[in-house]
Amino acid sequence: MIFIDFQNCFICILLCLFSLLCYSLFFRKPKDPRLDFDLPPSPPSLPVIGHLHLLLSVLVHRSLQKLSTKYGSILYVRVFSFPVVLVSSASVAYEIFRTHDVNISSRGFPPTDDTLFAGSFSFISAPYGDYWKFMKKLLVTNLLGPQALERSRGVRTDELDRFYKNLFDKAMKKESVEICAEVLKLGNNSICKMIMGRSCSEENGEAERVRALVTELDALTKKILLANMLRMGFKKLVVALFKKEMMDVSCRFDELLERILVEHEEKLNMHHQGADLMDTLLAAYRDENAEYKISRNHIKSFFSDLLFASTDTLVQTTQWAMAEIINNLIVLERLRGEIDSVVGKTRLIQETDLPNLPYLQAVVKEVLRLHPPGPLFGRFSQEGCRVGGFYVAEKTTIMVNAYAVMRDPGSWEDPDEFKPERFLASSRSEQEKERREQAIKYIPFGSGRRSCPGENLACFFIGTAIGVMVQGFEWRIKEEKINMAEAVIGLSLTMAHPLKITPVSRTLRSLT
Numbered sequence: 001m002i003f004i005d006f007q008n009c010f011i012c013i014l015l016c017l018f019s020l021l022c023y024s025l026f027f028r029k030p031k032d033p034r035l036d037f038d039l040p041p042s043p044p045s046l047p048v049i050g051h052l053h054l055l056l057s058v059l060v061h062r063s064l065q066k067l068s069t070k071y072g073s074i075l076y077v078r079v080f081s082f083p084v085v086l087v088s089s090a091s092v093a094y095e096i097f098r099t100h101d102v103n104i105s106s107r108g109f110p111p112t113d114d115t116l117f118a119g120s121f122s123f124i125s126a127p128y129g130d131y132w133k134f135m136k137k138l139l140v141t142n143l144l145g146p147q148a149l150e151r152s153r154g155v156r157t158d159e160l161d162r163f164y165k166n167l168f169d170k171a172m173k174k175e176s177v178e179i180c181a182e183v184l185k186l187g188n189n190s191i192c193k194m195i196m197g198r199s200c201s202e203e204n205g206e207a208e209r210v211r212a213l214v215t216e217l218d219a220l221t222k223k224i225l226l227a228n229m230l231r232m233g234f235k236k237l238v239v240a241l242f243k244k245e246m247m248d249v250s251c252r253f254d255e256l257l258e259r260i261l262v263e264h265e266e267k268l269n270m271h272h273q274g275a276d277l278m279d280t281l282l283a284a285y286r287d288e289n290a291e292y293k294i295s296r297n298h299i300k301s302f303f304s305d306l307l308f309a310s311t312d313t314l315v316q317t318t319q320w321a322m323a324e325i326i327n328n329l330i331v332l333e334r335l336r337g338e339i340d341s342v343v344g345k346t347r348l349i350q351e352t353d354l355p356n357l358p359y360l361q362a363v364v365k366e367v368l369r370l371h372p373p374g375p376l377f378g379r380f381s382q383e384g385c386r387v388g389g390f391y392v393a394e395k396t397t398i399m400v401n402a403y404a405v406m407r408d409p410g411s412w413e414d415p416d417e418f419k420p421e422r423f424l425a426s427s428r429s430e431q432e433k434e435r436r437e438q439a440i441k442y443i444p445f446g447s448g449r450r451s452c453p454g455e456n457l458a459c460f461f462i463g464t465a466i467g468v469m470v471q472g473f474e475w476r477i478k479e480e481k482i483n484m485a486e487a488v489i490g491l492s493l494t495m496a497h498p499l500k501i502t503p504v505s506r507t508l509r510s511l512t
């Protein structure tokens with residue numbers, strides 16, 4: 001006679017179901033056509049998590065660079081069963097951006113709830129389509145294109161003057177300066193004035209709140225990106241873990257931006273002819289016949305995207321630049337010589353001086369090559385394509401390691417050395433050759449139609465900020481050399497030991 005223990009049987013069935021669920025969540029690879037093709041090589045992975053541990057390493061750009069040196073410049077890695085193609089050399093990056101630009105012009109992040117950033121209203125994570133095209137046109141025409149930048153030059157000149165006077169004041173008091181904090185104020189005030197016509201007030205703590213929000217956003221974005229790599233069920237679970245944090249940052253951004261939007265609306269209602277980006281977006285929002293109907297959330301999300309994309313990138317690059325310049329006395333002397341001879345010693349450097357300062361421009365380029373603030377950036381293939389002789393399947397995340405591309409020994413001589421001279425061309429024909437070569441291997445701002453629209457503004461900003469600090473001051477450091485160790489905070493490549501140095505004014509009276 002057979003006895004059936006119903007309780008054990010029930011437990012058995014539950015265990016089977018649970019195993020099946022685990023299998024489908026972690027192990028089962030989705031059936032996909034790429035298995036018939038030649039996938040890029042894949043380094044050894046761990047069971048279940050695949051290559052997740054590599055993406056969690058502290059200096060992720062470096063561990064991925066090491067990996068590509070060992071296994072190849074195009075690699076196939078997976079996070080659980082989420083496929084990622086990793087690009088780490090100039091030649092593969094060039095091929096992907098030249099041949100497949102439209103195909104990879106989305107980032108492929110599914111929206112994470114209705115938060116202002118990374119949500120369904122975000123410009124940065126929007127798929128390449130009508131909304132993205134509409135906003136990009138507004139962005140270039142009203143904020144970041146050459147004519148718009150010329151119109152807003154006065155705002156940046158005023159802020160640069162304030163930045164210099166503050167440093168001069170510190171020099172007189174023999175106080176040391178946290179470069180990050182000072183450049184953050186300069187960047188944040190300039191960007192806020194350019195996009196919404198006013199800086200955030202230091203007095204009532206509004207400016208501090210914006211800066212804190214941007215920093216929190218940076219840390220959150222990394223978590224959102226990693227969560228997006230998980231399969232649906234697991235993703236929901238992980239997102240739930242930091243949902244409160246996400247909603248909190250989003251709500252605080254919303255509150256601040258809504259207040260500023262209302263201020264602008266009140267002015268518009270009083271027939272004040274506004275001229276900043278927020279005015280333009282409000283006009284588009286009210287326009288029944290606009291090419292694309294945007295909502296209030298689109299506007300607020302756009303602003304949080306812009307603050308996120310611009311603030312830390314500018315601050316980190318300027319900080320790295322000062323560290324490199326101070327550590328390289330010959331570079332410092334040559335740079336100062338150039339500024340003194342072109343600008344003189346009585347007036348302060350301005351944006352309009354930059355075209356006449358080729359060595360300063362070369363220093364900015366070299367800093368961005370060695371220390372790109374966004375060492376990794378992501379794209380997404382809409383359709384399957386062939387890259388470097390391998391097959392990249394449709395709907396695959398493509399991660400470009402700009403850090404590795406710009407230190408690729410196959411493309412750069414002495415790739416780890418700080419040598420601004422490499423960007424100085426001696427003749428016009430050399431300039432043209434250099435421009436073509438750089439299009440292939442120099443990608444701190446990404447490449448193609450989805451590349452950074454803020455490149456020109458960034459070069460103005462970093463060039464003049466460094467220019468002021470080199471023209472106006474000698475800098476005292478405590479140690480013999482500045483420690484150049486790297487850290488990654490959120491998605492940004494930063495200095496592990498933030499720069500704190502003491503300015504000594506080169507002139508008795510402040511420059512004008």
Ligand code: HEM
Pocket residue numbers: 123124125191305306309310311313314317368372373374377378443444445446447448449450451452453454455457458
């Ligand atoms: C040193 C300064 C900066 C660096 C190195 C930098 C770098 C980048 C990179 C690598 C990307 C991704 C590009 C790609 O996928 O090909 C990007 C995108 C973007 N950046 Fe920048 N950026 C900087 C400053 C700025 C500034 C000042 C702004 C605006 C005020 C800005 C706005 C944006 C926006 C809106 C995007 C998203 C573009 C899109 O998805 O279409 N960035 N940036």
